[in-house]
Amino acid sequence: xxxxxxxxxxxxxxxxxxxxxxxxxxxxxxxxxxxxxxxxxxxxxxxxxxxxxxxxxxxxxxxxxxxxxxxxxxxxxxxxxxxxxxxxxxxxxxxxxxxxxxxxxxxxxxxxxxxxxxxxxxxxxxxxxxxxxxxxxxxxxxxxxxxxxxxxxxxxxxxxxxxxxxxxxxxxxxxxxxxxxxxxxxxxxxxxxxxxxxxxxxxxxxxxxxxxxxxxxxxxxxxxxxxxxxxxxxxxxxxxxxxxxxxx
Amino acid sequence: xxxxxxxxxxxxxxxxxxxxxxxxxxxxxxxxxxxxxxxxxxxxxxxxxxxxxxxxxxxxxxxxxxxxxxxxxxxxxxxxxxxxxxxxxxxxxxxxxxxxxxxxxxxxxxxxxxxxxxxxxxxxxxxxxxxxxxxxxxxxxxxxxxxxxxxxxxxxxxxxxxxxxxxxxxxxxxxxxxxxxxxxxxxxxxxxxxxxxxxxxxxxxxxxxxxxxxxxxxxxxxxxxxxxxxxxxxxxxxxxxxxxxxxxxxxxxxxxxxxxxxxxxxxxxxxxxxxxxxxxxxxxxxxxxxxxxxxxxxxxxxxxxxxxxxxxxxxxxxxxxxxxxxxxxxxxxxxxxxxxxxxxxxxxxxxxxxxxxxxxxxxxxxxxxxxxxxxxxxxxxxxxxxxxxxxxxxxxxxxxxxxxxxxxxxxxxxxxxxxxxxxxxxxxxxxxxxxxxxxxxxxxxxxxxxxxxxxxxxxxxxxxxxxxxxxxxxxxxxxxxxxxxxxxxxxxxxxxxxxxxxxxxxxxxxxxxxxxxxxxxxxxxxxxxxxxxxxxxxxxxxxxxxxxxxxxxxxxxxxxxxxxxxxxxxxxxxxxxxxxxxxxxxxxxxxxxxxxxxxxxxxxxxxxxxxxxxxxxxxxxxxxxxxxxxxxxxxxxxxxxxxxxxxxxxxxxxxxxxxxxxxxxxxxxxx
Numbered sequence: 001x002x003x004x005x006x007x008x009x010x011x012x013x014x015x016x017x018x019x020x021x022x023x024x025x026x027x028x029x030x031x032x033x034x035x036x037x038x039x040x041x042x043x044x045x046x047x048x049x050x051x052x053x054x055x056x057x058x059x060x061x062x063x064x065x066x067x068x069x070x071x072x073x074x075x076x077x078x079x080x081x082x083x084x085x086x087x088x089x090x091x092x093x094x095x096x097x098x099x100x101x102x103x104x105x106x107x108x109x110x111x112x113x114x115x116x117x118x119x120x121x122x123x124x125x126x127x128x129x130x131x132x133x134x135x136x137x138x139x140x141x142x143x144x145x146x147x148x149x150x151x152x153x154x155x156x157x158x159x160x161x162x163x164x165x166x167x168x169x170x171x172x173x174x175x176x177x178x179x180x181x182x183x184x185x186x187x188x189x190x191x192x193x194x195x196x197x198x199x200x201x202x203x204x205x206x207x208x209x210x211x212x213x214x215x216x217x218x219x220x221x222x223x224x225x226x227x228x229x230x231x232x233x234x235x236x237x238x239x240x241x242x243x244x245x246x247x248x
Numbered sequence: 249x250x251x252x253x254x255x256x257x258x259x260x261x262x263x264x265x266x267x268x269x270x271x272x273x274x275x276x277x278x279x280x281x282x283x284x285x286x287x288x289x290x291x292x293x294x295x296x297x298x299x300x301x302x303x304x305x306x307x308x309x310x311x312x313x314x315x316x317x318x319x320x321x322x323x324x325x326x327x328x329x330x331x332x333x334x335x336x337x338x339x340x341x342x343x344x345x346x347x348x349x350x351x352x353x354x355x356x357x358x359x360x361x362x363x364x365x366x367x368x369x370x371x372x373x374x375x376x377x378x379x380x381x382x383x384x385x386x387x388x389x390x391x392x393x394x395x396x397x398x399x400x401x402x403x404x405x406x407x408x409x410x411x412x413x414x415x416x417x418x419x420x421x422x423x424x425x426x427x428x429x430x431x432x433x434x435x436x437x438x439x440x441x442x443x444x445x446x447x448x449x450x451x452x453x454x455x456x457x458x459x460x461x462x463x464x465x466x467x468x469x470x471x472x473x474x475x476x477x478x479x480x481x482x483x484x485x486x487x488x489x490x491x492x493x494x495x496x497x498x499x500x501x502x503x504x505x506x507x508x509x510x511x512x513x514x515x516x517x518x519x520x521x522x523x524x525x526x527x528x529x530x531x532x533x534x535x536x537x538x539x540x541x542x543x544x545x546x547x548x549x550x551x552x553x554x555x556x557x558x559x560x561x562x563x564x565x566x567x568x569x570x571x572x573x574x575x576x577x578x579x580x581x582x583x584x585x586x587x588x589x590x591x592x593x594x595x596x597x598x599x600x601x602x603x604x605x606x607x608x609x610x611x612x613x614x615x616x617x618x619x620x621x622x623x624x625x626x627x628x629x630x631x632x633x634x635x636x637x638x639x640x641x642x643x644x645x646x647x648x649x650x651x652x653x654x655x656x657x658x659x660x661x662x663x664x665x666x667x668x669x670x671x672x673x674x675x676x677x678x679x680x681x682x683x684x685x686x687x688x689x690x691x692x693x694x695x696x697x698x699x700x701x702x703x704x705x706x707x708x709x710x711x712x713x714x715x716x717x718x719x720x721x722x723x724x725x726x727x728x729x730x731x732x733x734x735x736x737x738x739x740x741x742x743x744x745x746x747x748x749x750x751x752x753x754x755x756x757x758x759x760x761x762x763x764x765x766x767x768x769x770x771x772x773x774x775x776x777x778x779x780x781x782x783x784x785x786x787x788x789x790x791x792x793x794x795x796x797x798x799x800x801x802x803x804x805x806x807x808x809x810x811x812x813x814x815x816x817x818x819x820x821x822x823x824x825x826x827x828x829x830x831x832x833x834x835x836x837x838x839x840x841x842x843x844x845x846x847x848x849x850x851x852x853x854x855x856x857x858x859x860x861x862x863x864x865x866x867x868x869x870x871x872x873x874x875x876x877x878x879x880x881x882x883x884x885x886x887x888x889x890x891x892x893x894x895x896x897x898x899x900x901x902x903x904x905x906x907x908x909x910x911x912x913x914x915x916x917x918x919x
Contacts, residue, residue, distance in 0.1 A: 012826070030522040030663075038777065039525055045775040045830065050821055053829055055315060057488040059528045061657075062413055063319040085660055110459055111827040118436060121316050125428040129421035130380045134300045134726045136371035138378035142335060145389030155382040155407060158414060162318055191380045 001027050001093035005040065007052055008100040013108050019098070029089030033076060034059060034066065036088055037099075053112040059084040061226065064161030067168070068113055069100040074165035074224045082163060082226045102168035106175070106211040117164050119210040120178060126206035127199040128182040130191050150188050157185040159227045166221035166229075172213030177221040179207050180237035181229045187240060197244035204241055252505070252889055252904040255687040256360040261910050262342075265364045268688075269731055273738030280305035283737050284468040284745065286453055288440045288495045290317030292412075292718060293701025294474030295419035296725030302431035303422075304730055306737075309466055310423065311435045311455060313490055313832070318420045321476060321488040322721060325412025326533045327396060328404035329718040331369040336393055340401040342366045347911060349716060352398045352585065353681070353709020354859035354879060355913050356508070358887075358906060360688060361706045368727040369719050373405055375726060379418040383407050396714040397534055398585045404715045409533060409653050415718055419725070438464070439832065440495045441760045443471060443502045443697065444752050450499075450697035451746050452753065454760045458832060461825035463761060465753045467746035470696045470733055473499055474725065477680035477702040479512070481840045481847065482792070483784020485677035486518060486531045492836035493843050496684050496703050504692035505889035505902060507685035507705035509843065510851035513712055513860050514793050515678035516589035519661055520609040529676040530661060532612075532654055534714045537582045539617035539647070540671070542593070543569045544601040544610050554603050561603070561611055561670050572596055580918040587711050587860045588918060590675035591877075594793045597674075604672055613670035618643035675793060679717060681708040681860065682850075685889040685904075689732035690724060693891075698733060700724040705887065710859025767834045768824055772817040776833040779814045783807065783841055791848050796864040800852040804897070807845045814841060845896035850888055853901065856880035872919055881913050 002025045010017030024040055031039070034056050041051035057065040066083040070076030076086045091097065099113065107115040132138060146154075158181070166177035183200050186192030192199070215234060222231045257268040275283065283306050287298040290312040298310040312320060332345040345366035350357055373391070377383065383405050384392040393402040407414040426432040437458040444452040444467070452467035478493035479485035500506045517532045545551050546568050553559035573592055574581045584592075593610050596602070603609050622643025626634035629642070644667050648655065655666050662672070684692050684699035686706055692699050701721040708716065790803035814837070822828040857866040857877035866878045887904040 028523055028525070031525050032527070035525050035527050038527055042775045042777055045819055045821055046773065048819075048821070051830060053827060057314060057319055057490050058321060058324045059489060060324055060486075060530050062324050062410070063314075063321070063488060065314060065319050081660065085657075087661070087663075089663060114827065117315060121318075121424065121427075121434075121436070124318075124421065125424040129425045130378065131425065132375075132378045133303050134296065134375055134379075134422055135303075136368070136375050136727055138374045141333070141373045141377040141383075142390050144377070146385055147389050148385050148387050151382055151385045151389075154380075155384075155414075158382050158407075158417065159410060161413075162316065185382065186380050189380050189382065191378060 001029070001088070001091070003027060003091065003094070004096040006096060006098045007113070009052070009112055010109050012111060017109065027088050029087065031088045032059070032084060033068070033070070033086040033088065034084050053114045055114050056084060061085045062161060064163040067102050067115065067163055069102060069168060071098050074102070074168045075226055079223070080226060080228060082161070102164050104167045104173035104212070106173065107164060107167065117162070119212070120162050120164065120175070122210065123175070123179055123203055123206045124182065127195070127202035128186070130186060131195060144190055146189060154185045154188040157181045157188070157229065157233055160229050161227055163226065165224050165226060167212065169220045169224040170213065171218065171220070172216060174215045175207050175210070175212040176215040176234045176237070177225060177229055177231070179203050180233035183237045183240065184233040187236070196240060197247060200237060200240045200244050252685070252902050253687065254358060254904060255689060256358070257688065261359060261363050264360050265367055272731060272735035275734050275738050275741060277305050279741040281307070282744070283307065283740060284309065285470050285472065285733065286466060286468040287311070287472045287474060288453070289320065289474035289476060289703070290420070290423065291320035291322035291474060291476055291701060292416055292419055292721030293703070293725040294472070295320065295416065295423050296722050297472055297474060297700055297729045298432055299419060299422035299426050300726050300730045301733065302426035304734070308426070308432045309435065309468065310432050311438045311440055313437065313439045313458060315436055317423055317434060317436065318417060320416060321491050322416045322718070323413045324488065325718055326409045326531065327535060328394065328406035328411045328715040329372065329415060330396070330403050330713070330715045331373045331405055331719065332366055332403060333370050333373060335391060336402045338401045340403050344401065345369060345403065348399045349707065349713060350709065350911050351916065352711055352713040354711050354916060355709065355881070355885070355908065355911070356511070356858055356906065357707055357709035359908060359910055364728065365707050365720060365723050368723045371727060372719060372722045376415060376418050379421060381407065381414050381418040394535070397537070397583055398713050412718060415722065419722070440498065441835065442756045443499045443694070444756045445502055445694065446746065446750065446752050449695045452748065454753070454756045459827050461823070461828060463757055465748040465757060467748045469737055469740045469743060469746065470698065472698045472700060472729065472733070473684065473703050474700040475703050477683065478840065478843055479677045479680055481783065481844045482677040482787045483780050484521065484526060484529050484788070486515065486529050489528065492840065494836050494839045496699065497839040497843055499684065499692060499694060499697055501892050503694045503892070504697060504699070505685035505891050506683070506846060507887050507889045508682035508710070508850065509847040509890070510791065510854060510861050511681035511710045511859060512677060513586060513679040513681060514590040514675045516586055516593060516675045517612060517673045518676035519658065520604055520672055520674040521606065530657070531676070531678065532658060532671070532673060534586070536612060536651060536654060537589070539650070540582065540612040540614050541571055541616055542573050542582055542610055542612055543571045544596050544603055546570045548600060551601050551603065555605055562615070570596070570601070577918045584918045585711065586714070587862070590793055591862060593675055609672040609674045611670035612673045614647055614666065615670070618647055618667070621646035679712055681705065681710060681712055685887065689735065690729055691732070691736065696736060698729060700729055710861055763835070764824055764831065767818065767820040767831055768822070770818060770820065772819040774817050774819060776818060776820065776830055776837050779810065779818060780837045780840070782810055783837070783844055786810070787844050787847070791844070791851050794862045794864055795851050797852060800848045803848045804845055804852070807841060807848065808897070811841045814838065842896050846890060846899055849896060849899065850890065854884055854888065856884045858884070873915065873917065879915065
């Protein structure tokens with residue numbers, strides 16, 4: 001198939017940036033979206049032009065590095081997938097495709113489609129862990145039985161890949177889904193309960209400091225999340241934050 | 249005399265590690281504060297090492313090329329992590345895990361290292377649970393286990409099909425805690441481009457800030473390389489796009505021996521190549537071979553009919569199918585180890601029985617499992633006379649509960665529904681057992697330079713068992729390096745911080761800059777990917793699943809020519825001092841090309857078949873094992889460690905003899 005790509009080009013954080021048109025031809029439906037961009041880039045290089053910068057690594061939907069806004073949707077059309085899992089058979093011959101970076105104040109553009117998501121790292125650093133040393137001299141793993149239901153819920157929250165689609169999708173650029181997933185995972189497990197109050201306060205404060213917006217319960221983040229992280233996590237975090245604020 | 253002293257502690261196997269720990273030097277807490285350590289890579293090995301060393305009190309600088317340490321490729325591991333906990337009471341023990349690993353590695357690993365790995369494995373699970381890693385649990389709230397290939401017990405801990413992700417996020421959280429405390433300085437989007445040696449010791453690195461393009465100098469008292477494996481030398485592999493050999497190769501060029509580079513694991517169940525533009529291959533978990541049956545048609549006419557779309561695979565009668573693993577290996581059937589299953593698929597495809605357009609695919613069929621589970625489920629539901637439709641429905645439900653996410657992933661990529669038609673699979677490069685040579689302390693042949701995880705060669709011999717890579721990464725990082733690195737640093741308590749304004753740093757930085765400038769100013773015509781693809785084809789054809797002397801010699805010649813062409817013809821757009829992904833790739837591919845040649849040289853030198861290394865000249869000619877791999881313990885019971893001498897072709901071979909005091913050497917049989 002033949003397509004017209006409208007791609008955001010921005011030379012650096014201070015450049016204004018603009019949409020540039022690129023026609024691509026002979027695209028096979030079996031190609032992944034990123035392979036289609038590889039093809040474009042190799043053509044640009046051989047013509048002596050600058051290739052399009054975009055983030056990607058594992059190309060199997062787990063590292064969370066790829067991050068494109070395609071036709072106005074985080075990770076493009078289709079649910080439960082990252083951009084690297086999107087295949088060209090989802091598009092039609094002759095179609096025009098808009099490709100843009102994640103747009104959020106807390107995710108400044110590095111170049112073209114690449115953004116800086118280190119704000120997420122700093123949120124985790126503010127409390128997204130259990131304070132245990134890695135000596136190996138902890139208690140036996142089976143000394144703390146955990147009800148299967150809690151373990152499964154904690155796991156569901158823990159599958160977040162930190163890609164930032166929730167922020168990119170949210171009209172307020174809120175990071176509540178990301179933060180609540182980590183808060184929930186640890187709070188649901190006995191190991192994480194001890195620090196739960198301080199954790200939720202620290203992580204929410206850090207989130208605010210980074211310039212993410214507020215949550216207005218629209219739920220778009222849950223729809224676009226490639227790992228299906230549930231809004232319930234946000235509700236849980238709100239309860240925990242309130243409780244922690246009152247018991248402080 | 250050989251300079252390869254593995255420094256294996258004296259004493260009985262089971263006491264070596266404990267005795268060693270009791271005797272090594274310690275550094276007091278106040279002195280640790282004045283010692284710096286650099287860690288390259290933040291996967292399971294690097295992330296856990298950086299966190300552990302920082303907790304002990306050292307100043308750690310950690311580097312990763314990704315935008316966050318959480319993205320290291322350990323995250324993609326699916327199946328699980330082995331540990332000798334014996335929670336199932338099925339007779340597991342440290343010794344059994346040790347034995348299975350040495351045997352699975354086809355007797356080409358070091359006994360003492362593997363025993364230590366088995367010994368610390370149980371602690372890994374304790375540690376990860378304490379960190380909040382959500383392993384699978386049963387209804388009583390205790391940890392669940394499953395079985396993996398090549399073993400007779402259930403010792404694999406797992407977190408659905410995302411075990412690597414959960415373990416890596418555990419290490420990342422420990423690392424994040426130390427970053428918050430200021431004990432780890434994290435350098436995201438940075439790539440190590442050379443090692444700096446001062447008086448023969450590793451004392452720092454030259455790194456490039458991938459966002460600004462700036463070249464930086466970083467000094468330390470020890471440098472740890474945990475940069476993963478080099479499967480991307482084949483271009484198409486299950487590795488991440490950025491996975492590379494650069495850090496490991498740079499230390500090799502500065503004096504670290506590179507061991508057994510030809511030991512490569514080709515995983516049998518991956519989604520086949522679909523076209524010329526494919527950038528990577530996707531693994532389908534080994535667990536699928538528990539229920540899937542592998543076959544190709546018996547008759548060539550059927551093969552043709554399937555390729556041209558005239559016949560559907562389900563239309564081929566049972567008697568016209570060749571379930572070749574069940575035929576060749578009745579005892580193990582579809583659950584033979586990875587190297588054996590991969591070679592058998594290649595044999596059928598080479599003989600012309602491949603079932604897709606390219607002839608490079610075999611079927612993995614769940615129809616029998618759906619039938620079997622369907623009947624069981626019907627009985628359980630009280631349906632003693634179920635209809636065909638009911639059986640299919642119940643069967644699909646059971647299969648979906650077990651493998652749903654994998655089936656979904658398969659369908660997304662191939663647009664085929666594996667509940668209705670068999671999956672098409674083909675082997676793909678997955679893991680590299682070879683790597684930087686290290687002694688028992690995980691120190692390379694450069695004093696103060698260590699290699700951990702997949703980057704080293706140490707524990708898996710010539711073939712790695714499923715669920716053992718995660719175990720080794722975390723064992724090295726959490727429990728081995730924190731002791732052994734401290735032992736070395738005990739001599740450095742009076743050294744003080746290492747200055748970076750010295751001739752050694754000047755020289756290393758100059759060489760790095762010159763190479764980068766060459767790429768940018770070269771007026772070639774072809775992209776980096778163009779050369780990487782060609783390298784991959786040479787490697788896959790001649791140094792892949794099966795190798796022979798003639799092919800390897802030809803490959804060495806071809807790679808040398810390709811390298812020369814690369815340096816002349818490569819085009820790298822953009823500038824030095826900016827975010828430039830092509831420039832990053834160019835450096836990595838240049839290093840992979842040198843490594844590729846060394847791999848072929850190593851494969852040529854090793855005239856035996858062992859584990860993942862299959863030499864066509866070394867097969868059993870008669871008897872029950874006719875046609876199977878033939879190991880040669882008389883001539884090749886050693887580690888081949890290569891010393892860099894200027895060009896890959898001039899690399900000098902050092903041999904470390906492998907001594908087996910506790911295990912009897914036997915031929916692996918799966919018949």
